[in-house]
Amino acid sequence: MNAPSGQRASRQREVILRELCGLRCHPTADELYDRVRKTLPRISLGTVYRNLELMTENGLILKLGPGERRRFDGNAHPHPHVRCLACGRVDDIAPELEPPALTDADLQGYQIIGCTIEYTGICPDCRQASPAFLGTVPPGED
Amino acid sequence: MNAPSGQRASRQREVILRELCGLRCHPTADELYDRVRKTLPRISLGTVYRNLELMTENGLILKLGPGERRRFDGNAHPHPHVRCLACGRVDDIAPELEPPALTDADLQGYQIIGCTIEYTGICPDCRQASPAFLGTVPPGED
DNA sequence: TTCCGTGCAAACCCTTTGCACCTTT
């Protein structure tokens, strides 16, 4: 899961990773780009994106947020979903499930308004369509 | 929270809403566009987007997934996050928290691989900056 | 008659990609 042999070290990658790991909040690609440019003024945004993608694949970092396009739900009451990593389909799951309660110590001054729970997995159709999904190893998607 | 007085009925909105509510999975805007076009062949994708946005604001439907741009996390181990609805900032929260377990009955044939938990709320900075956030009512953002 | 909603197309924005040059191995 770590850097494949055919991969080389680069200063850009090193700086991006160090910068990202040094933050306790979670920046967007161009926020990170701005920060990294203080050290490497000539780096390009494309390089930042390429390396973030690479490091995600190598399991060094996490890509937050929806795998892909935005989706809509005709049921306006928040409830848990499952997203198929193979085909992107989204279904409801365990509708009765309640978001885990937080302690005051957890809050760090945040006022909580809601909670989104999204499981990821492989849907029945994709499991049937591709034997590769029958095992326990997740596919390469984010 | 429902349709403001200055809002009119339209066949397009009605068809979009009926179509969306009739689905048990959760389509993207253009998947919905394709379906709605079977009833209203001349509807435009822009109208679909505009109405989805409007219905989300009116609380009739749910927009799934984080509100905005993708973010990255230097910690590759999945863990819960909080997103500030006012400024978009994302922080870690309750790192020890485990995803709720699902029963076999919940799974519907899905093979579960992971789980994302994201709380939404107002961060300390925004609560301090804007008195409007001191109450319990969420702001209009998604 | 208002003025909100629509269709159309252009504009936007974030992200990805092709290419020639540079750097690591």
Add this chain to the structure above:
DNA sequence: AAAGGTGCAAAGGGTTTGCACGGAA
């Protein structure tokens, strides 16, 4: 030298928006 990585700029793809027309109130 070979092959991956970079900067730059253009292309992509989803979403938003300006405008003039159509339709609900």
